[in-house]
Amino acid sequence: RKQKPKPKAKSKSKDKSKEGDKDTESAKDQAGAEGASKDEAGAGGAEGGAALGHYSDSAEGRLALATDILRTMRDTDYPELHDALLEACRDSAALRGAARALVAAGAVPQLVQVLSHKIEPPGEKASKSDVASHAWVVQSQRTAAAVVALLALDPTLRGEVVEGGAVEGLAAALTTHTGQTGLMAQVRITAAAALVPILSDDGKYDAQAVAAGVLEPLAHMYFARGSSKEQRAALRVLRLLERDPKVAEMYGTAGIDLDKLESALAEEAAREAAAEAAAAKVREAAAATEKAKAEAKRYDSGSNTDHEQAKGIKRPKIPEHAAKLAEDWTKSVGIKKVKLPPKNKEDPGSKEGVIKGGIPKGAAAKEGAAKKEGGAKKGGEGGAKAKGAAAAQGAKASAKSVKDEM
Structure with missing residues (x-):
């Protein structure tokens, strides 16, 4: 009987080689996918660097950074992040390159939206979240007014700042915070100060400011007798707007006397300066007293004082000094x-x-006793001799007197 031939076993080496080929192909596919993703990321970074967070030190890089900052401010729901970005704009707006980038990226209209937001002070029954939300909005408005002021300081950007609605935004902030106290009053003062660089351009924008409604809140600030800072801020703006004869006539009708206010503020400033000088003298005297105490303490501790160090005097430490004195x-x-x-x-x-004298106490006592005993003996002998001599002398005198009588 013929047996059927057994099927040949597959070679293990061939199977392993096939598996290795499959692994190699999958690895190549994965590497290709990773390379493609890296190429895409590189392309995104080349477009502006925003994806990786890198910005070149150039006008394009600054513009890209300003654009991303403003977009993040619009999109974020986190007050802390919004305030941090707004403060970053304020800190960099003093630099000409950064200011140009912010204006080109559209910062002014966005700042005007923040300034124009109407808000009421929280009531007595307001919750903590309402109070916190109010404080966040007010702080944002104050920072936005400061950014507008810094941007308007550049004469080349002033026209774009005004075209972006800066005057209207500042007027809205003045009106919203009129008569309010605390942080809202600070917004009012900052907004008034931001109008100064805009209106200082030869009266070019005076009519626009009057039309925006800045006179009424400024008049309230003028009559705010309890706040010299507020009056000074209002005085500067009102003095610039006085160039218009109609506005000057209105000042007289409303009882606004800028010269009188200016002299009163000057007197108050002089009083404050005198008070500050007196306080400085008091602080100086207190500092001198503390220094004298410290010098005395250093002297007592054995350290050389400033006077001794200046004169080159080297005084020994107190333990050695005290031992030498003793x-x-x-x-x-x-x-x-x-x-x-x-x-x-x-x-x-x-x-x-x-x-x-260096004599031991016991020996001194014995010597003293011996001296006393010897003195007593000598005193007795001397007394007896004195008595005998006196008796003999008396006998001689008696005999002589008897002879004389005979």
Whole structure:
């Protein structure tokens, strides 16, 4: 019986090679996809660098950055991010290149929208979220007014700033915050200050400012007797608008005397300067007192004072100085340190100590007692001799007197 031939087994090496080919192809496909994504990202970065967050130091790069900042401000729902970007615009608007980029990117109309937003102060029953929202809007308006002022400082950009609606936006902010206190008053002062560089262009935009309605809120600021800052801001704008005869006539009708206000503000400024000078003297005296205390403390601690350092005087440290003084004093009064004999039965009261002349205390006591005893003996003998001599002398005198009588 013939047996059927067994089928040949497939080679394992061939299977492995096929699997390796499949893995290689999949790896190539994945690498190709990654390369394509990298090429797309590179193309996006080449268009403006916004995708990667890199901006070139050129007019195009600054314009791209300003455009992205303004777009993020419009799209974000986070107040902190909006304020941070707005403050970044304020901090960079003083630079001419950054100011031009902001104006070219359309910053002025966006700032005008912020300034024109009407808002009321929160009531007594307002929630914390309402109070926080109000504070955020007011702070944004104040920063926006500052950005407009900085942009208008550039004469080459002033026309574009006005065309973007800056005068109308500032007038709206003045009207909205008229009579309000706190941060809203700060917005009013900043908006008035932002009008100064715009109106300083030879009265070119005075009529536009009057038509926008800046006179009424400025008049309220003029009569705000309790705020010198507010009056100064209003005075500067009203002084510029006074160039129009009709406006000057209206000042007289409304009782606005700019010269009188200016003199009053000058007197107040002088008083403030005098008060500040007096306060500076008080602070200087306090600083001098503190310095004197510090010098005394340094002297007591053994450190050289500023005067000694300036004169090159080197004073020893206090421990050495004190030891030297003590040693000099003991020598001047004749006190010496001696080592006394130890205690014993004969002199139980002997101790180590310091005495005058360097004599041990026990020996001094014995010597004193001996001197006293010797003195007493000598005194007794002397007394007896004196008595005998006196008696003999008396006897001689008596005998002599008897002889004389005979």
